[in-house]
Each structure stands twice: as C-alpha cells, then as structure tokens.
Amino acid sequence: xxxILVGIKRVVDYNVRIRVKPDNSGVITDGVKMSINPFDxxxxxxxxxxxxxxxxxxxxxxxxxPADCQSQLRTALAMGADRALHVxxxxxxxxxxxxxxxxxxxxxxxxxxxxxxxxxxxxDNGQTGQVLAALWNRPQATYASKLELTGNxxxxxxxxxxxxxxxxxELPAVITTDLRLNEPRYVKLPDIMKAKKKPxxxxxxxxxxxxxxxxxxxxxxxxxxxxxxxxxxxxxxELVEALKKKGLL
Amino acid sequence: xxxxxxxVAEHDGAKLNPSTARxxxxxxTLSGAEVTIVVCAVDAGAVAAQAAQLAGVNRVVTIENAANxxxxxxxxxxxxxxxxxxxxxxxGPSTTFGKDLMARIAGLLQAPQVSxxxxxxxxxxxxxxxxxxxxxxxxxxxxxxxxxxxxxxxSFEVTGAGxxxxxxxxxxxxQLPTHTRFVSVSAAKxxxxxxxxxxxxxxxxxxxxxxxxxxxxxxxxxxxxxxxGASRAAVDAGYAPNEMQVGQTGKIIAPELYMAVGxxxxxxxxxxxxxxxxxVAINKDGEAPIFEVADFGLVGDLFQVIPEIERLLS
Ligand SMILES: Cc1cc2nc3c(=O)[nH]c(=O)nc-3n(C[C@H](O)[C@H](O)[C@H](O)COP(=O)(O)OP(=O)(O)OC[C@H]3O[C@@H](n4cnc5c(N)ncnc54)[C@H](O)[C@@H]3O)c2cc1C
Ligand SMILES: Nc1ncnc2c1ncn2[C@@H]1O[C@H](COP(=O)(O)O)[C@@H](O)[C@H]1O
Numbered sequence: 247x248x249x250i251l252v253g254i255k256r257v258v259d260y261n262v263r264i265r266v267k268p269d270n271s272g273v274i275t276d277g278v279k280m281s282i283n284p285f286d287x288x289x290x291x292x293x294x295x296x297x298x299x300x301x302x303x304x305x306x307x308x309x310x311x312p313a314d315c316q317s318q319l320r321t322a323l324a325m326g327a328d329r330a331l332h333v334x335x336x337x338x339x340x341x342x343x344x345x346x347x348x349x350x351x352x353x354x355x356x357x358x359x360x361x362x363x364x365x366x367x368x369x370d371n372g373q374t375g376q377v378l379a380a381l382w383n384r385p386q387a388t389y390a391s392k393l394e395l396t397g398n399x400x401x402x403x404x405x406x407x408x409x410x411x412x413x414x415x416e417l418p419a420v421i422t423t424d425l426r427l428n429e430p431r432y433v434k435l436p437d438i439m440k441a442k443k444k445p446x447x448x449x450x451x452x453x454x455x456x457x458x459x460x461x462x463x464x465x466x467x468x469x470x471x472x473x474x475x476x477x478x479x480x481x482x483x484e485l486v487e488a489l490k491k492k493g494l495l
Numbered sequence: 496x497x498x499x500x501x502x503v504a505e506h507d508g509a510k511l512n513p514s515t516a517r518x519x520x521x522x523x524t525l526s527g528a529e530v531t532i533v534v535c536a537v538d539a540g541a542v543a544a545q546a547a548q549l550a551g552v553n554r555v556v557t558i559e560n561a562a563n564x565x566x567x568x569x570x571x572x573x574x575x576x577x578x579x580x581x582x583x584x585x586x587g588p589s590t591t592f593g594k595d596l597m598a599r600i601a602g603l604l605q606a607p608q609v610s611x612x613x614x615x616x617x618x619x620x621x622x623x624x625x626x627x628x629x630x631x632x633x634x635x636x637x638x639x640x641x642x643x644x645x646x647x648x649x650s651f652e653v654t655g656a657g658x659x660x661x662x663x664x665x666x667x668x669x670q671l672p673t674h675t676r677f678v679s680v681s682a683a684k685x686x687x688x689x690x691x692x693x694x695x696x697x698x699x700x701x702x703x704x705x706x707x708x709x710x711x712x713x714x715x716x717x718x719x720x721x722x723x724g725a726s727r728a729a730v731d732a733g734y735a736p737n738e739m740q741v742g743q744t745g746k747i748i749a750p751e752l753y754m755a756v757g758x759x760x761x762x763x764x765x766x767x768x769x770x771x772x773x774x775v776a777i778n779k780d781g782e783a784p785i786f787e788v789a790d791f792g793l794v795g796d797l798f799q800v801i802p803e804i805e806r807l808l809s
Contacts, residue, residue: 258626260763263629263762264626264627264629264630265629266630273626273629273630340607341598341601341608342601342602342605342607345602364744365744367626367627367743368625368626369625370610370611370624370625370626370627370743371608371610372594372598372610373598373601373602373608373610374598375598376568376595376596376598376599376601376602377598377599377601377602378602379569379599379602380572380598380599380600380601380602380603381602381605383672384674385569385672385674385675386568386569386595386599386675387675388568388591388594388595389591389595391737401678404591405591405737405738406591406592406738407590407591407592407691407738407746408680408682408738409680409681409682409683409736409737409738410682410737411677411680412677412679412680413567413675413676413677413678414675414676414678415674415675415676416674416675419674424737424744425727425744426730426731426737461606461607461636461637461640462607462609462634462635462636463634463635463636464632464633464634465620465632465633465634465635466632466633467630467631467632467633468630468631468632468633469629469630469631470624470628470630470631473769473774473787473790474790475787475788476774476789476790476791476792477790477791477792478786478791478792478794479791479792479793480793481793481795481800481803482793482795482800482803482804482807483803483807484793485775485791485793485800485804486804486807486808488791489752489773489775489791492773494695494751494752494773495719495752495808
C-alpha cells in the first residue's frame, strides 16, 4: 500500500507570546494554547492532497511525546489523516530521539514519503527531517514549496537563500515543508466527530527499542534583551535629518 | 582538552560566502580553539585560497569530487563525516545550505546539534534563541562527544582577512549516493547588495499591495545602496520573491539600518531583525507593534512618505 507518514509535533500556538519562568528553568506553558506545529499542518495538507490525487492510499500521522499530544493527533485525524501513531514519551525529546522513533515507524509502515515540518516553532531546531533521512540513508528535500510525484521519484522545489532550487529525489524520501507549499484546510465539525472513530495506536519508545537519551542539558532560559523604545518623528524630513545625523544616510 | 573546530565552507564554486567568515568569528570566540575550514567542490582552488586568507584560520582542507558540483546535503555529508574524526566541533552557517547539511551530518554521526548558536560560553556551553527569539536558551553538550552546530550569522561579524593558512587536499574515498539529483536553481539576478550582508535594508509588507507597489522601495533602495526585504505576507501574496523574506522562517539579518515599511511587526518578523543596529518603522497605524522596537517611528502613508524621502535625498 502506498503510504505517507507525516510527523506531528504539539507546540505552543504561534500566536502566544512566550514568557520565561522567573526561575529560568523553562518557559511558561501552563494554560497556554497548544497546537499542531504550523509546518506539520502544511505537511499533512500536502499528504492529503497527494492522496486525493490518487498518488497515495493512506496517510498516517505520528507523534512522539506525552499523552497530551493525542489531542493534536485527533485534530490531524479530523483534517483527514487515516490513522495515528502515538509514541508515548515524556520529558525533552531531542531531534535524534524523535528521528530514531520515526525511523522505527518507517520500518514498520514502509511509506513512500515521509513529510515533516522544516522546523518546530518551539525549539526552532530544524533538524529532525535531515537526521531521519541520514539514519534511513534516503534522500532529503528540505524547505519544499512545491512537490510533484512522478513514478519512483519526486521533483521538489526548495526555498533556499538564493531563490528556488529544484531537486529530483528517488522514493522513498524525506520531505520537509516550507510555508508556501500549501494552505492547510480548516477542520469541519462533523470531521471532528468522525475522527473519534479513527484508529489511534499508542506505542512506547522502549517497545520500539529507542533509548530516550538526552544529549543536551538545558542549563538556563532567559528572556531576550529588550530594545530601547525609540522616538516618533513627525514627517519624512525629520526622519531623513535624524538618520543623516546618525550617519546612516 | 583543546577544541578542534571544523567549519564547512559555503560557496558557489567560485566565491566563498560571507557566512563562512562569520562562522570563523564564532569559532574564534572559543579561546585556544584550532580552526579548520573544509571546502567541498569540483575544483576547490579558488574558494580554498579565499578561506586561507581569513584571519584566525589554522588550516584549509579541500575535498574534490565531480559529485560536488552542487551542494547536495546527502552527497556532501558522508564526505565531511569521513574527515570528521579529529574534530570536537563541526560548524556550518545557519543558512539554508548549512541548516540542510549540518543536521544530516549530525544524523550520520548520531551527534547532538546545537542550532543557531548566538554565543559560545565554553567548549561545551552555547546560547541560542528559541520560540522565535522570545527566549534565549543556554545548552550544555558533553565534553566526550562531538557536537555539531549551526552558527547564527547575524550574531557575529565577518572575520577579517590577513590569514595565510596552509591548504591540504583530503583524499576521501566513500561511496556517494546517487538518489538525489540537482535539477535547477532560479535566482533573480540583482545588482542590489545581498540581503544577508547589506548594511542597509528596506523591507516592505502587505501594505505595498502589489509587485508594482514594491517599485517605490526598489527605487529608494537604489538611491541609498540598500537591499530590499519583505514580510511573509508580502511574499505569500506574490509581491516579492521568497528569497526576500525576513523573519523566523526567512532570513535573519543584522544591518546597520533596517526600514520596515507597511509591516505590522509580528513576532515572527521581528525575530529576523532583532540585531539590526537602527530600526525605522513607517506605518499608518500608530498602534502597530513594529513601533515597540523602532528607534525611529513615523506614522504616515508609505505611498507619500517613501517618495518624499527619496526626493529629500536627491
Ligand atoms: C510559522 C510561522 C512563521 C512565520 N514566519 C514569518 C517570517 O519569517 N517573516 C514574516 O515576516 N512573517 C512570518 N510569519 C507571518 C507573521 O505572523 C505575519 O503574518 C506577517 O509578518 C505579517 O506581514 P505584514 O506585516 O506585511 O502584514 P500585516 O500584518 O497585514 O501588516 C500590514 C501593515 O501595513 C500597515 N499599512 C497598511 N497600509 C499602509 C500604508 N498605506 N502606509 C503605511 N502603512 C500601511 C498596516 O497598518 C499594517 O500594520 C510567520 C507566521 C507563522 C505562523
Ligand atoms: N516529537 C516529535 N514527534 C513527531 N514529529 C516530530 C517530533 N519532533 C520533530 N518532529 C518533526 O520534525 C519537524 C522538525 O522538528 P525540529 O527538528 O524539532 O525543528 C517537525 O516539524 C515535525 O514534523
């Protein structure tokens, strides 16, 4: 069966203004809205579109994380995924651990495509897709803004610093999404009801044989330095004057 | 134990990208570190010569292979891993080139990666932004383990010239994958300064209304020798190409002067300009969040203000 595996990470919603805990041990997440990482929504949308075009038969969403993550998996099922895999794990999950767990799922499900986000907007690591591709010894096409499947390969347009780069990768491969790949659909209420009946399987890291090793110690969280609030100028002339005085024009 | 840092050079086959010199500056903040630059290319000569001139570089290593005509992470990573053994730290720039490649290297080595290093506190302690720069995290790696890092270019100056490091050829014999093929790259050719390194940047937002609307920014930019950037909203709407996007998921820049024109100042945008020396905001909404971070704020209609500024400079 032609499958697509999509990584889903539960993150603090992008609209939340994050605050560091007073004791510098982390950021405040109590009572904060949590969502699917926006890049993962894009990944799921792309997988659903590929399936709708008939180029895949099943879309599986997977997350590695604590029990709470199931609510994001349910949302993903409501968006249209066929089934969900929850690898139960607590504490900090580094990209290498996430990638090892995803690799185990890849070995089990044999997808033709794995689509992940280019970065999780909480840790901003931007590593998991590349690490998975390396462990799996398969191609990676990161920062995708266009994806076309042709037989045994994919043609991927990537957003790179210079502009747009196109790669051709043999399948199976790992793709990571950029913002302009698509615009994710909204979840409709009846779909939320239907999603409750879709399969959600719970696994554990240890059952998969993945050690939850943490390689980086999180020493201290700090708020960023604040910029001094500046002044208002009344018109273009005053602005030009002020910038000239600072030697900027 | 002294640190041995390997920096992966970013280049286009002929010229070394300035992001590499910023990685060298970062590496040099670790006192006593030995700094090596590796250049992977078809013919590495010209780029290696430029790398050898960077101040503070101890050695340049070249890996030449016909497969290195384009920077494909899956092809480059095993070659770099092949020479990685003696090094304690492997750095690359936090550009799309470096982010794509370094994490693949980390995967092959099963080593931890610290992304977007903004400061080095010791051989095992690094500071990096998380949550779109709304928190700064200090992380510690283990001294017995290699680490991989991407260097946030905007946090470091370009290291100067004046070096004369020896250049050595590495003989790397590893099987390279053929599953990934380069097809094409389309980059708009422009005579304007590069957005990543420009001293002055003018960025436009959704308010510009069209690609046509951006012309008033290009015109002013050309007058003052500035690069032009854009918000995500402007890029999404097709007013500007993707390579112009500034922010959390675009380019992170640190110009002397940043002018945000018709940009509201969403956190994701501000992440990209936190290190700008002077920020100017031009927005018709006096309550726009961009004014919170602006050194000079002007409330007004950009379609009047921008031509007016250009006129005043004539
Ligand atoms: C995961 C994620 C990643 C993102 N990454 C980025 C990123 O990297 N970079 C980025 O920029 N955004 C990013 N965004 C989007 C960000 O949240 C904002 O939506 C975006 O920055 C808004 O762009 P804007 O300021 O141009 O548009 P708007 O917010 O619509 O602001 C337009 C502004 O123009 C002003 N205006 C209108 N007409 C005029 C006029 N005639 N004269 C003067 N002012 C006028 C308005 O008052 C308003 O303030 C990201 C979002 C997400 C969810
Ligand atoms: N714990 C996780 N569970 C599922 N997917 C993940 C997890 N961590 C990361 N990913 C995927 O990898 C992408 C990049 O994450 P990161 O490397 O943490 O920035 C995310 O957008 C997800 O698609």
